[in-house]
Amino acid sequence: xxxxxxxxxxxxxxxxxxxxxxxxxxxxxxxxxxxxxxxxxxxxxxxxxxxxxxxxxxxxxxxxxxxxxxxxxxxxxxxxxxxxxxxxxxxxxxxxxxxxxxxxxxxxxxxxxxxxx
Numbered sequence: 001x002x003x004x005x006x007x008x009x010x011x012x013x014x015x016x017x018x019x020x021x022x023x024x025x026x027x028x029x030x031x032x033x034x035x036x037x038x039x040x041x042x043x044x045x046x047x048x049x050x051x052x053x054x055x056x057x058x059x060x061x062x063x064x065x066x067x068x069x070x071x072x073x074x075x076x077x078x079x080x081x082x083x084x085x086x087x088x089x090x091x092x093x094x095x096x097x098x099x100x101x102x103x104x105x106x107x108x109x110x111x112x113x114x115x116x117x
Contacts, residue, residue: 037083043091
């Protein structure tokens with residue numbers, strides 16, 4: 001399938017849509033994009049590449065259905081950007097984890113408490 005066929009199929013519902021989704025999910029090029037995005041982002045664990053793939057595919061399909069993808073551009077390049085953004089979001093989520101649950105404070109807030117008055 002080429003990009004135009006994928007986009008047309010995803011904008012429909014039914015068997016063509018499901019076939020396009022299967023194609024994207026099983027296409028090794030899209031797997032490589034997710035793996036590469038995870039490797040480049042040092043704040044995300046390498047084991048999360050499949051999570052990045054799944055989240056990014058969901059976002060890609062949603063953006064195509066809403067008409068946010070400009071035809072004539074590379075679908076794979078667009079997906080690569082989505083993967084990078086997904087990695088950034090995951091890194092932010094991991095940073096939000098509270099290191100001081102007994103105080104209910106995020107990690108940066110405890111530094112403010114340690115500053116002398």
